[in-house]
Amino acid sequence: METCIKKASVKQQLSDVLLDISWAKISQKYFGKSSSWMYHKLDGIDGNGKPIEFTHEEKEQLRGGLLDMSERIRRAAESIK
Template identity: 40%
Template sequence: MKLQEELIKLRTLMNSGEYDKANEQAEYIRNNFTSQEDIDRIDEFISSGLDKLTQDADSLIKETTVKLQLMEVSEIVSLSYIAKKYFKKTRGWLYQKINGNTKNGKPVKFTPEEVETLNNALQDISKQLGSTVISL
């Protein structure tokens, strides 16, 4: 079998969580593809996999950070109000974005424009709260 086919098989095993089989496949590749050209190709495969893992980790950290940042705010301010007033969307839509739910097979996340709208909404609400004084 060609190295490319074996690498695809390895990636499939890794993505499916079959780590014992993936280790066996990696060992097979290591033992049977030993030319310098093969080694260079394997290095390229590993590097591209690490780049993807790094991107996935960065994305997860950003999504978790948004959720954590809004945790206390959501106890003070109605996220339903923010969704309706600033996004013209439902509360469910906003919660999907905050929680990074999967929709149509893809994780739902904020676009840069939506983050800007959310920040503007929080600033606007902050100003409204700060300028509100109850007097008798």
């Protein structure tokens, strides 16, 4: 019997912080793309209703952007005296 294991989508992987982040700002700052581009990627459906995914390179870029933001947030939090 063949077992089918479905990998969690990027949106599922980000579920803990999904509502706390401005994805429009991330799209603009780290990708130079529109907010609709990011929302389509997160939803897995393009503007025409066809399936779409982040490429490996885009996933790495998103990972880097989130790590950059986390470092900036940490520095801001540490600056509070």
